[in-house]
Amino acid sequence: MVLNNKCKECNKICNSIHFQHRFIDWTSGNDNIDEFIKDTQISAHKDVKEASEWIPYDRLYNIEYIAKDEVYRANWIDGNINYFNYSGSWNNENQNLVKKDKNIYVLLKVIDYSKSITSVLMKEINKLFGITWDPETKNYMMVLNNKCKKCNKICNSIFFQKKFKDWTSENDDIDKFIQNTQLSAHED
Template sequence: MVVNLKILNNPVSITLEFINKIAIPYKACGITQDPETKNYMVVLNDICEKCNEVCNSIHFQRNFKNWTSGNNDIDKFIQDTQLSEHTFRVRNALEWIPYDRLDTYIAEDDEIDRVYRTNWTDGCICYWNNKNQNWERTDQNRFVTLKILNNPANTTLEFINKIAIPYKACGITQDPETKNYMVVFNDMCKKCNEVCNSIHFQRNFKNWTSDNNDIDKFIQDTQLSEHTYQVKNALEWIFYNKLYDIYVDEINKMYRANWIDGCINKWDNENQNWKRADQNMFITLKILNNPADITAELNKV
């Protein structure tokens, strides 16, 4: 365990000094002596004065010496959020996130606002594990968004007004090449205030296209409307090679086939992918005569 040592200035009057100044505000474990200085010292539990126990603020405080952002204002801001954590689960504490814990590929998302998206290897701090003497974390390899801090010296005001209020921030990092400080925050839905299905769909927009802007937008709009646990109305772009045994139903003037993947059902947090139902299901294909007016076409179907 981590303990504090308090020098006894007057060992002759140990009872009075101990009771009045040390034993009351702290939980003492014992007394020791430095063999070189001959000073007697009380061995005290390193506990929080507010909680009277070893809470999260103490675990954070013990680690202050192991990290720095290289900027005193940012260090103090992060430390202040950590020192405010007195509950079992960490709620609002930020942390200094080394840049190499973020995915090396960072794609610019919005040139105007200079917002970037990436993956964070470690995930958010959740609570302290006494057995392992380390933090338990959740959502490893999660998607996060990076927002450049334009004025690190005024971190508190900028952070509260522009970043902390609309988003749930995780920490702060620094690009070693540009030297820009960036806030790392959850890539959350503004409507749900969490990572809902619309966010999972949105993250995948760059990985597919129909090569038709009207169709792309129509599919994306249905996906962005998904805010419940199970996917209900979202469409997706289905690659043709995922269909097999395609044939023409001459009677109904339609194509029929089997679809390998099946319908999207819900998001699997553990595997970071969609769970699907009805793999190899039978489906019907209807030709779109006017993709530019896809809404009207689908209403006919």
């Protein structure tokens, strides 16, 4: 694909143009979700990290329930589109932006349809890589960064959070106290 049309905002072939040429290649099956993803991609003129993408569910594996409110941990085969440089970010062979950090850990959170899709997505604590759909449960899920918001790395609190379902003291107050203590264990 040869891209000839320049972005009206950037006056060059930028991320936004690359994404727009790929709009016909995917759909979530939900118009609101498609529009949300497209809006993030159209706005990603200079910083591709601002863009979300449609992530086919079969590109995720080792999906494991980790916390209440339908939060799961998974591996994402393809990784995120997290960088852009004008000299070499577009792969002409597969007609896509170059991806980095393949086979990464991500969090999956089921989208609550009782709220507006946009408000739910914008309030999430971690970077939204994209959205997927579980064909078994028929739920749309956000694919989120698995890094701690406070320290921006996979830290002790993330490790402890993954283990919350593996134990109980049989006392909800004690469990909550221990979990809160563990969640504050950044980098210790």
